[in-house]
Amino acid sequence: xSRNPVAPSVPAxxxxxxxxxxxxxxxxxxxAAAPLTGATPEQPPAAKxxxxxxxYTPPADSDIPDGPFGDMIRLGEAIxxxxxxxxxxxxxxxxQCSNCHIDRGxxxxxxxxxxxxxxxxxxxxxxxxxNTFQERLQGCFRFSMNGKAPPFNDKVLVALETYAYFLAKGxxxxxxxxxxGYPKLKAPDQPxxxxxGAKAYAQxxxxxxxxxxxxxxxxxxxxxxxxxxxxxSFNWGAGMASINNxxxxxxxxxxxxxxxxxxxxxxxxxxxxxxxxxxxxxxxxVESVAETRxxxxxxxxxxxxxxxxxxxxxxxxxxxxxxxxAD
Amino acid sequence: xxxxxxxxxxxxxMSALPVLAADGKDITARGTPDRAASCSPCHGQxxxxxxxxxxxxxxxxxxxxxxxxxxxxxxxxxxxxxxxxIASDLTDGERKALANYYADMxxxxxETAPADPAVIAAGAKLAATGDWSKDLPxxxxxxxxxxxGVGTDFPRLAGQWAVYIEKALRSWKAGDRKNDPMGVxxxxxxxxxDDQIKSVAAYYESLPVAAPxxxxxxxx
Numbered sequence: 149x150s151r152n153p154v155a156p157s158v159p160a161x162x163x164x165x166x167x168x169x170x171x172x173x174x175x176x177x178x179x180a181a182a183p184l185t186g187a188t189p190e191q192p193p194a195a196k197x198x199x200x201x202x203x204y205t206p207p208a209d210s211d212i213p214d215g216p217f218g219d220m221i222r223l224g225e226a227i228x229x230x231x232x233x234x235x236x237x238x239x240x241x242x243x244q245c246s247n248c249h250i251d252r253g254x255x256x257x258x259x260x261x262x263x264x265x266x267x268x269x270x271x272x273x274x275x276x277x278x279n280t281f282q283e284r285l286q287g288c289f290r291f292s293m294n295g296k297a298p299p300f301n302d303k304v305l306v307a308l309e310t311y312a313y314f315l316a317k318g319x320x321x322x323x324x325x326x327x328x329g330y331p332k333l334k335a336p337d338q339p340x341x342x343x344x345g346a347k348a349y350a351q352x353x354x355x356x357x358x359x360x361x362x363x364x365x366x367x368x369x370x371x372x373x374x375x376x377x378x379x380x381s382f383n384w385g386a387g388m389a390s391i392n393n394x395x396x397x398x399x400x401x402x403x404x405x406x407x408x409x410x411x412x413x414x415x416x417x418x419x420x421x422x423x424x425x426x427x428x429x430x431x432x433x434v435e436s437v438a439e440t441r442x443x444x445x446x447x448x449x450x451x452x453x454x455x456x457x458x459x460x461x462x463x464x465x466x467x468x469x470x471x472x473x474a475d
Numbered sequence: 476x477x478x479x480x481x482x483x484x485x486x487x488x489m490s491a492l493p494v495l496a497a498d499g500k501d502i503t504a505r506g507t508p509d510r511a512a513s514c515s516p517c518h519g520q521x522x523x524x525x526x527x528x529x530x531x532x533x534x535x536x537x538x539x540x541x542x543x544x545x546x547x548x549x550x551x552x553x554x555x556x557x558x559x560x561i562a563s564d565l566t567d568g569e570r571k572a573l574a575n576y577y578a579d580m581x582x583x584x585x586e587t588a589p590a591d592p593a594v595i596a597a598g599a600k601l602a603a604t605g606d607w608s609k610d611l612p613x614x615x616x617x618x619x620x621x622x623x624g625v626g627t628d629f630p631r632l633a634g635q636w637a638v639y640i641e642k643a644l645r646s647w648k649a650g651d652r653k654n655d656p657m658g659v660x661x662x663x664x665x666x667x668x669d670d671q672i673k674s675v676a677a678y679y680e681s682l683p684v685a686a687p688x689x690x691x692x693x694x695x
């Protein structure tokens with residue numbers, strides 16, 4: 149049994165909680181943003197932190213019990229795997245939970261669901277109060293899924309919470325376990341670069357995600373490869389819109405099935421390129437892009453509100469919360 | 476339309492000239508003037524392939540994917556003695572004509588004896604969720620949940636013959652097939668056990684073949 153390696157200062161705890169489920173809305177006040185680089189006094193370098201963490205293994209699919217409780221677990225898994233069809237009315241883009249939480253929320257280093265469950269309830273700087281796990285899940289729908297939050301105790305949230313609880317079985321409550329969240333990459337050797345990212349993207353990512361990040365559908369119109377930017381992707385409030393999260397996710401998990409094959413530098417460059425593209429507006433938008441940046445994105449890990457390639461990001465964002473009438 | 480043009484050109488006695496004159500249907504039945512063997516004797520008159528010998532079904536395959544496979548036989552990134560000879564005898568225009576001809580072909584799947592349901596079920600699970608203890612994605616994560624294929628690089632697997640799919644996976648494993656972009660299939664095939672190969676192959680053979688979706692980008 150090892151101790152929680154993060155000193156329990158409020159900002160650090162907030163960071164832990166923020167990292168808990170990967171897709172987090174962006175983020176922290178400037179003072180608390182520092183730990184996100186993974187190299188501050190409060191947070192030792194990621195490798196050491198990771199090594200000191202306990203690990204646990206989520207139960208197998210075959211451990212899901214029969215009966216109503218097991219049915220709820222299975223519904224949660226189904227929502228996770230095919231969010232669009234199983235959480236109708238709450239999804240406003242072409243993503244599934246499992247796009248960024250690999251292996252139906254089981255894969256270490258892709259913000260596994262069980263490990264996130266173990267860290268809630270938690271205080272989050274993002275909204276300045278203690279969040280239950282259900283409230284955390286609401287954020288996923290609002291930001292990552294560019295949709296709208298299911299009401300508390302809606303069957304969708306109950307099913308996801310039940311599935312997460314099942315995956316957390318045997319793990320230590322209140323402790324960040326190995327592979328929780330996304331890896332915190334060390335700062336890159338060279339400053340992350342949009343143009344280098346564009347080249348690396350074309351080489352390693354476009355085969356699946358398309359030359360312009362639009363994703364790809366199969367012949368029956370179902371999205372197979374998720375769009376990474378544009379109107380059908382996650383919005384500016386999502387955790388994946390923060391370059392540090394995206395870099396950690398990419399390094400550990402991309403290309404799919406070839407996780408770990410890109411260099412840290414490539415992961416930072418590609419993340420920078422991806423997160424410098426237009427995407428649906430931050431649903432917390434207030435007054436102006438500049439004001440919204442000041443309140444929610446005032447950190448080097450967000451390109452929101454900055455001018456990249458002559459585009460003032462956020463100015464012409466597609467709308468957020470676009471739920472299809474058909475849903 | 477193109478075949479009409481081709482036929483018109485043939486009538487005008489211009490058969491050997493423009494690329495446009497290559498007629499997919501004609502090649503499948505009769506081969507080419509440059510002595511490429513015809514396709515139908517092995518792949519069937521309707522591109523249905525042969526379930527027992529593992530000659531693949533060609534009907535409804537994405538045209539660009541199809542064309543690239545013929546190029547791969549020719550340049551050796553896909554090792555196959557018979558197809559090397561045939562692909563080498565085809566002109567660029569003839570390859571394109573064949574690709575378009577087969578892509579537009581809606582052939583129902585011939586009835587065959589179904590495989591063991593337990594094997595199919597194991598294949599279905601692997602296709603949907605993969606085996607992440609080996610960092611193995613599910614087949615459906617690239618080929619689509621219904622196995623209908625995605626774009627020009629991820630071919631339709633639904634309704635393809637199990638014997639052929641097994642052969643293909645073993646060729647990637649053995650390095651006899653190297654034409655997969657970014658080595659994605661070599662990565663996948665090397666992680667599969669023999670049982671997993673058999674079960675996914677049986678699963679995809681069991682799936683219905685949907686009508687091909689014509690891709691307007693495949694301009695001749």
